Amino acid sequence: MEYLKWSYEDFVATIKIDRPPANALSSGLIQELSSVLDEIKPNEKIRVILIHGEGRFFSAGADIKEFTSVQSEDDFSNLGTNGQNLFDRMENFPKPIIAAIHGAALGGGLELAMACHFRLVTENAKLGLPELQLGIIPGFAGTQRLPRYVGVARAAEMMFTSDPITGKEAVQYGLANHAYTDDELLEKAYDMAKKIGKKSPIAIGAAIELLNYSKTKEFYTGVKREAELFGQVFITEDAKEGISAFIEKREPKFTGK
Numbered sequence: 089m090e091y092l093k094w095s096y097e098d099f100v101a102t103i104k105i106d107r108p109p110a111n112a113l114s115s116g117l118i119q120e121l122s123s124v125l126d127e128i129k130p131n132e133k134i135r136v137i138l139i140h141g142e143g144r145f146f147s148a149g150a151d152i153k154e155f156t157s158v159q160s161e162d163d164f165s166n167l168g169t170n171g172q173n174l175f176d177r178m179e180n181f182p183k184p185i186i187a188a189i190h191g192a193a194l195g196g197g198l199e200l201a202m203a204c205h206f207r208l209v210t211e212n213a214k215l216g217l218p219e220l221q222l223g224i225i226p227g228f229a230g231t232q233r234l235p236r237y238v239g240v241a242r243a244a245e246m247m248f249t250s251d252p253i254t255g256k257e258a259v260q261y262g263l264a265n266h267a268y269t270d271d272e273l274l275e276k277a278y279d280m281a282k283k284i285g286k287k288s289p290i291a292i293g294a295a296i297e298l299l300n301y302s303k304t305k306e307f308y309t310g311v312k313r314e315a316e317l318f319g320q321v322f323i324t325e326d327a328k329e330g331i332s333a334f335i336e337k338r339e340p341k342f343t344g345k
């Protein structure tokens with residue numbers, strides 16, 4: 089494993105995202121996460137998964153630098169579908185997955201966290217979907233999951249302004265369950281994971297399946313349309329401008345083309 093470090097103890101697997109400087113979710117990292125889930129699924133010594141990030145952030149999202157090597161609408165759309173599929177698998181995974189978020193969970197980083205069964209945060213963490221700042225749209229099912237947690241109006245504000253909310257606000261809005269100090273986060277998250285690990289894995293698996301019944305057919309129609317538009321928006325001049333502006337560390341100038 090190049091980008092993930094993981095181990096398990098007390099029925100809890102801890103997966104650390106370790107891809108400096110921002111734990112950006114490259115296609116290689118997404119592939120590794122999928123392989124880790126393959127290993128964890130049959131392992132009876134693992135009943136709960138805790139995901140967190142090494143360094144300053146949980147994850148700053150999909151790897152914007154990798155975007156510059158993607159050429160076509162279809163390739164970009166497929167990149168979105170890959171992430172959507174992994175995150176759907178996580179949400180339906182038979183073992184609970186908890187995200188412990190410090191620093192920032194932005195774009196794909198928040199989409200990853202939203203696919204976990206719940207989120208614990210630090211008070212000052214930044215959570216947001218800033219893709220519109222890049223002239224693109226969220227593409228790992230964030231357009232469908234964020235409104236389920238915070239409501240359509242708040243999701244609209246977060247996406248349209250690209251402004252993140254704090255960990256404290258995330259708890260108020262229902263996006264995260266609890267906010268802790270930086271020092272407390274991992275210990276509290278691990279304690280909670282251990283507590284869940286003492287439950288019957290059969291009952292927990294059944295509870296996860298039942299919780300996911302609230303996901304409607306519209307969700308899957310929505311993520312399919314998200315993948316199409318993710319590709320269509322990516323081939324615009326505005327997307328080239330937004331991504332270049334990020335890499336060149338300047339404000340983008342969008343023209344509507």
Ligand SMILES: C/C=C/C(=O)SCCNC(=O)CCNC(=O)[C@H](O)C(C)(C)COP(=O)(O)OP(=O)(O)OC[C@H]1O[C@@H](n2cnc3c(N)ncnc32)[C@H](O)[C@@H]1OP(=O)(O)O
Binds near residue numbers: 225
């Ligand atoms: C389907 C999904 C789509 C997406 O997820 S699109 C991506 C959405 N995410 C974002 O737009 C977030 C972009 N990043 C930021 O806004 C900022 O960064 C932070 C708030 C996370 C941190 O800001 P600061 O503390 O000022 O650090 P820094 O100098 O901007 O970043 C440190 C290094 O990390 C690289 N980096 C940050 N985010 C990404 C990313 N998402 N993809 C690739 N690289 C990233 C930077 O470029 C830089 O690198 P260097 O030190 O070489 O200049």
